[in-house]
Amino acid sequence: MKQYRCLTNDSSIASAIYVPYYAGLDVGRYLWGDDYSMRDSLSIDMCSCLVSQPEWKRMWGRDHFFVAGRIPWDFHRQSDNLFDWGSKLNTFPEFMNMTMLTIESIFRSNEFAIPYPSNFHPSGKGEVLEWQNKMRNRTRRHLFSFAGKQRPSMKDSIWSQIIRQCLASGTFCKLIECFPKPEGTTCDNPVAVVEPPGDSYTRRSTFDAILARCIPVFFHPSSAYDQYQRHLPKNSSKYSVFIPMDDIRDGKVSINMTLDQVSKDDIWAMREEVIRLIPNIAYANRRSTMESLEDAFSIAVKGVLERVGNIRKITWEGKDPSIA
Structure with missing residues (x-):
């Protein structure tokens, strides 16, 4: 300020x-x-x-x-x-x-x-453009990933179902388990994640995912669509995929199959939109312009x-x- x-x-x-x-x-x-x-x-x-x-x-x-x-x-x-x-x-x-x-x-x-503040604080326009190009050219080995841990005490949580689906998907999904360790958790670093509500509707991982040029997958509209209306596009389908959490809880849909059915053209367009959003959701170095x-x-x-x-x-x- x-x-x-x-x-x-x-x-x-x-x-x-x-x-x-x-x-x-x-x-x-x-x-x-x-x-x-x-x-x-x-x-x-x-x-x-x-x-x-x-x-x-x-x-x-x-x-x-x-x-x-x-x-x-x-x-x-x-x-x-x-x-x-x-x-x-x-x-x-x-x-x-x-x-x-x-x-x-x-x-x-x-x-x-x-x-949410992330770990990326660019020092100028050039650094943003450099990061965007780096993310555009990065090879991705997994269809989707999830960062989190089991939450049996939270009755409304769908984290357990997501983790089961991720494990059952084999190499299509990368599970990053967030268990506490002496040196911190494996989720302390920015990673690409899908996004169910946790302790509250939103998570910092949404913004880590966008910075990493990953298309966010949401299960509740209040995780992003009802929230960041100035920082994210009103047309949510331009940059994300929505899967209703009730369908996950009731076992009606497969995350793997749902994401695999998205056309390559749509994936390319969403990735480009995610790259375009990077400066909108990053807090620049305070000493820079x-x-x-x-x-x-x-x-x-x-x-x-x-x-x-x-x-x-x-x-x-x-x-x-x-x-x-």
Whole structure:
């Protein structure tokens, strides 16, 4: 944010105001404790600080935005029951007025899903083009791959069925088992994966797969299609394959056969689209410029400015911009 080329020290002329509050680091300290007052205390202090600022009263925080750094389920606690998860941050009116940039949205109008950070931070347009050409020419030995482990405790998970199908496919599928080891898991490196929901709808592996020029396979629309609407194409069939998770759970479809039936022309077109998406979902080195290319950061900030501009327009028209 400090390298953004359109910064101003005069908040009275700013189109939007970034709040450097690290909500994910804050709530992460207390998620597994039962002291709810500790989970919410810094958020409450932040609300008091914000509303006391002259900038706040201009639009009552609707031109402010912040980055959550965790999935929004961690900020939507509805009660103080013993086993309720997370903080109440995004139930406070002040934070509901602000735009929340987060790695996954649960479809509230102030939440804006942005790509998970990956391991690829290009230092310029040339490095992006070099990587795209490298991925375009890379030989692929498997039809599909999966990174994960069995999840018997999660009743709705289809991971076990996917792993069984992968193993039964022989050399057509590459299974990367994510079991903890002293040196880390085999899934710590960017790999190509198919994408069922895990602990939440989304996974970082989606973006690792795109960076590796792998066509992502989704089993739930909320894994990507309902999420990253500014960073990924609206026409999801241009870059991905969708297989309904109920069909997997009920044993109605074979992943191997479904993917094998995709025509070579469609595969080529999707691969080219995936290559085109690489700069959209990568966060560039913060000390560099991407020239004519927009990275994930630029697209996110552009989206915030457009949202604030729309709210400002609604307000000028005398309409109520409040979030339902």
